[in-house]
Amino acid sequence: xxxxxxxxxxxxxxxxxxxxxxxxxxxxxxxxxxxxxxxxxxxxxxxxxxxxxxxxxxxxxxxxxxxxxxxxxxxxxxxxxxxxxxxxxxxxxxxxxxxxxxxxxxxxxxxxxxxxxxxxxxxxxxxxxxxxxxxxxxxxxxxxxxxxxxxxxxxxxxxxxxxxxxxxxxxxxxxxxxxxxxxxxxxxxxxxxxxxxxxxxxxxxxxxxxxxxxxxxxxxxxxxxxxxxxxxxxxxxxxxxxxxxxxxxxxxxxxxxxxxxxxxxxxxxxxxxxxxxxxxxxxxxxxxxxxxxxxxxxxxxxxxxxxxxxxxxxxxxxxxxxxxxxxxxxxxxxxxxxxxxxxxxxxxxxxxxxxxxxxxxxxxxxxxxxxxxxxxxxxxxxxxxxx
Numbered sequence: 001x002x003x004x005x006x007x008x009x010x011x012x013x014x015x016x017x018x019x020x021x022x023x024x025x026x027x028x029x030x031x032x033x034x035x036x037x038x039x040x041x042x043x044x045x046x047x048x049x050x051x052x053x054x055x056x057x058x059x060x061x062x063x064x065x066x067x068x069x070x071x072x073x074x075x076x077x078x079x080x081x082x083x084x085x086x087x088x089x090x091x092x093x094x095x096x097x098x099x100x101x102x103x104x105x106x107x108x109x110x111x112x113x114x115x116x117x118x119x120x121x122x123x124x125x126x127x128x129x130x131x132x133x134x135x136x137x138x139x140x141x142x143x144x145x146x147x148x149x150x151x152x153x154x155x156x157x158x159x160x161x162x163x164x165x166x167x168x169x170x171x172x173x174x175x176x177x178x179x180x181x182x183x184x185x186x187x188x189x190x191x192x193x194x195x196x197x198x199x200x201x202x203x204x205x206x207x208x209x210x211x212x213x214x215x216x217x218x219x220x221x222x223x224x225x226x227x228x229x230x231x232x233x234x235x236x237x238x239x240x241x242x243x244x245x246x247x248x249x250x251x252x253x254x255x256x257x258x259x260x261x262x263x264x265x266x267x268x269x270x271x272x273x274x275x276x277x278x279x280x281x282x283x284x285x286x287x288x289x290x291x292x293x294x295x296x297x298x299x300x301x302x303x304x305x306x307x308x309x310x311x312x313x314x315x316x317x318x319x320x321x322x323x324x325x326x327x328x329x330x331x332x333x334x335x336x337x338x339x340x341x342x343x344x345x346x347x348x349x350x351x352x353x354x355x356x357x358x359x360x361x362x363x364x365x366x367x368x369x370x371x372x373x374x375x376x377x378x379x380x381x382x383x384x385x386x387x
Contacts (some may be wrong), residue, residue, distance in 0.1 A: 004283035015142075015244020015263065017275045020128075021121045024142040025155035026113065026249060027258040031059065034250070034262055043338040047319075047385040048161035053145040054251035055264070058336060060240055061103060062270040064155040069353040071242075071272070075279065077350070082234065083283035084291075085215055085226035086119075087134070091291035092224060093213075100204075106137035108159060108168035108201075112145045112180065113261070114243040115173030115328070118235040118276060119215055123171065125281045134291065139163065143258035144249035147179055147321070151187035152259040154250075160198050167204040169211045173236060175219035176329045177308050177320065181300060182221075185210050209298045216328055218375045220303030224296050228303065230377045232351035236278060236328025237333060242265045244273050248336075307373060311343070315381060322382040325373075327351055333380035334358045340383040341365040345373050352378050 014022050037045070039054040045051040048221045063071070092106065107127070111120030112244060124140040128131065143155040159168065161289040188210060191202045204210055210223060215233055217225035235242045245267055308323055318325060324333040331354060333339055342359055344352055347368045355378055359366050373379055 006237050015117070015246045016268070016271050017117075017121055017244050017277070018274070021124055021277070022111065022117065022140045022142050022244075024117075024144070024244065024246065025152065025158060025258055026144060026246065026261040027252065028263050028335055029260050031054060031248075031262050031264075031266075034059075039336070039338050043383065044385045049190070054149055054249065057247055057250065058230055059262075060247070060264060060267065062267055063238060063241065065184070066357060067237075067354070068270075070357060071234065071237045071346060074237055074351075074354070075276065078232055078234050079279060079283050081231070082122075082215070083287060084282050084289070085125050086122045086280065086292040087132075087284050087287055088294050089213060089215075089224065089226055090123055090135040091135075092294045093123075093127065093169070094136045094294050096296075097136060099287040100136050100167060100280040103137045103194070105163070105165040106139045108163050108166045109138055109140040109171055110156075110159065110168050111140065111142045111171040112184075113142050113238070113249050114240070114246060116171040117142050117243045117246070118273070119173050120171040121277050122284075122313050125277065126284060129285065132284075136152075138167075141245075144321070145180060145183060145187070146249060146251050146259070147183055150183060150332075152252075153187070153254045154258050156187075160201055164198075164201070166201065168201055169213055169224075171182045172222075173211065174214055174230075174233060174326055174328055175221050175225075176325045177304070177323065178219040178221040178300060178302060179321075181210065181219070182246055182268075184212060185372035206298060216326070222297070223298075226294065228375065230326045230375055233328055236326075237354055238272065239332065240266055242272050242276050245271055252371050282305070304375065307376070311379065311381075317381070322384070324380040324382065325376045325378075327355065327378045330378040330380040331355055331358070333379075333382060334362070334364065337380075338383045338385075339364050340381045341367055343373055343381065344368050345370060345377050349377055 036059045096105045127136045127138040144152040213224040214222045218230045248263040
């Protein structure tokens with residue numbers, strides 16, 4: 001992306017995406033107004049309970065040349081699969097909603113910032129493709145969700161007020177332990193009453209059915225997912241530079257407005273956000289196999305809870321938030337947190353090459369546990385801080 005292109009963006013309301021791709025409902029604040037907290041200090045504050053993770057940021061740096069190379073390698077490797085997964089999700093949504101939405105009352109796609117944003121943009125483009133078999137009127141928003149704090153209720157209410165007769169689905173990139181699903185379910189419980197005026201917007205699949213869709217669902221909690229595998233989702237290997245140059249969100253009390261974020265305008269020369277979308281979307285348009293209708297689930301299955309519980313026991317972990325499963329989450333934890341060790345299912349799986357590179361670079365211990373952690377290919381354990 002060029003700096004001239006950056007100037008055309010509407011007050012960063014779409015991040016570095018096109019305005020037609022998404023409306024991001026975040027209060028974008030100046031970087032100078034946000035304290036840049038070193039990782040080690042942030043970790044100590046989080047684990048001691050002095051600060052919540054959503055109150056602090058460690059400002060991102062541009063990825064290294066090697067990191068960029070491994071991301072591009074992952075993109076080449078996973079492009080066709082991701083394109084096919086997006087087509088299958090779009091086709092399934094078309095099958096479910098084609099008789100209940102129209103141009104006046106489109107399907108509302110609500111991406112959970114940040115991991116959901118690239119997936120939501122790809123879905124928005126797929127559903128807008130009049131040459132496909134799954135074209136469907138839709139509108140895409142990005143909103144914040146924060147563990148222990150919930151969905152940004154101000155942003156959600158804005159969407160409901162502007163689309164009172166539209167169904168909505170929530171989008172995330174992948175599931176790890178299922179924590180975000182649980183947080184989403186808790187936040188939406190207030191609407192889970194048939195007498196609530198917005199019950200039908202959210203619980204259109206039935207009372208208590210959380211309409212969360214993901215690309216990958218190893219935890220087994222999503223209503224709709226392209227697969228339950230832990231695989232190398234390319235967008236999981238970068239942070240803001242594949243998510244519209246938007247930071248992780250910062251909590252704001254509901255009465256004070258939208259959750260906050262910063263826009264990394266200093267990383268514009270490293271931004272892959274639009275290029276990523278265009279490559280996957282182009283591959284989707286060139287698919288030759290017909291899309292398939294995917295299964296949906298009314299209730300979570302929690303496929304991996306026993307694995308998480310066993311790891312917590314084996315490594316004497318009292319707080320499950322220190323366990324970061326899936327390749328994507330394990331990678332992000334290395335980049336943003338202070339890891340103790342990495343657990344791998346295989347010592348040389350091609351999907352964990354970036355993880356292993358980052359571990360070597362930072363001298364982080366790797367333990368290979370084989371089938372004990374499957375379906376996860378990788379798990380990061382966050383270092384315990386002495387209170």
